[in-house]
Amino acid sequence: MQGDTRVIETERLWLRAMRADDVDELLTIFADPRVMASFGGALFDRAQMERWVQRNLTHQARFGYGLFSVIHKSDRRLIGDCGLENMDIEGHAETELGYDFHSDYWNRGLATEAAAAVRAHAFGPLGLQRIVSLIREGNVASQRVAEKIGMRRTGDIVRNGHAYQLYSLMRTQEQTIEPDCLPT
Numbered sequence: 001m002q003g004d005t006r007v008i009e010t011e012r013l014w015l016r017a018m019r020a021d022d023v024d025e026l027l028t029i030f031a032d033p034r035v036m037a038s039f040g041g042a043l044f045d046r047a048q049m050e051r052w053v054q055r056n057l058t059h060q061a062r063f064g065y066g067l068f069s070v071i072h073k074s075d076r077r078l079i080g081d082c083g084l085e086n087m088d089i090e091g092h093a094e095t096e097l098g099y100d101f102h103s104d105y106w107n108r109g110l111a112t113e114a115a116a117a118v119r120a121h122a123f124g125p126l127g128l129q130r131i132v133s134l135i136r137e138g139n140v141a142s143q144r145v146a147e148k149i150g151m152r153r154t155g156d157i158v159r160n161g162h163a164y165q166l167y168s169l170m171r172t173q174e175q176t177i178e179p180d181c182l183p184t
């Protein structure tokens with residue numbers, strides 16, 4: 001993976017394009033009750049995981065970007081996803097930065113490290129002007145990741161019956177990022 005220009009490398013992680021054969025490893029994350037508590041508690045089964053991966057692969061093929069699979073360099077495990085998804089939010093075309101990590105790896109700054117790298121990718125090579133994150137009320141860890149990479153809460157919305165906080169960051173605000181969150 002080292003030297004592959006399609007891969008984003010940070011100090012502890014590789015972010016590479018998601019593949020159809022990532023389903024089983026992603027399922028260890030999306031069938032984990034600690035992870036899925038953030039989304040209402042229902043665990044994914046294999047068919048749901050396959051559909052979720054396929055949706056991301058279709059997005060990747062259509063727009064040239066999507067969610068990366070995140071590989072932990074020291075043990076080579078797939079420990080999360082992090083990346084971008086275009087979506088309509090209250091009638092506005094937005095690009096959402098999202099992340100989900102295996103609970104064995106929480107609270108080591110890894111989601112922040114991945115999200116900071118994706119933010120740099122969005123505002124650099126992809127030339128996006130704005131990214132947002134939709135975070136459910138009470139998901140303090142996710143809110144904290146968004147804050148650490150410079151995003152700020154700019155609204156509250158209800159979507160599919162759930163209350164979300166809308167975090168956003170404009171390209172012109174990139175200088176507000178906490179320096180220790182910059183990718184290597």
Ligand SMILES: CC(C)(COP(=O)(O)OP(=O)(O)OC[C@H]1O[C@@H](n2cnc3c(N)ncnc32)[C@H](O)[C@@H]1OP(=O)(O)O)[C@@H](O)C(=O)NCCC(=O)NCCS
Pocket residue numbers: 034035036038099100101102105106107108109110111112113134135136139140141142144145
């Ligand atoms: C959100 C998530 C990706 C964060 O991953 P992570 O690798 O643990 O994130 P980081 O270690 O980079 O940062 C987590 C921050 O949240 C803080 N945090 C975690 N749980 C917390 C809690 N219950 N209360 C307050 N702060 C909390 C940590 O202390 C850390 O902040 P700090 O660096 O200021 O101390 C992970 O918790 C996860 O996968 N959750 C389930 C899926 C999910 O919610 N995805 C996001 C959907 S919007």
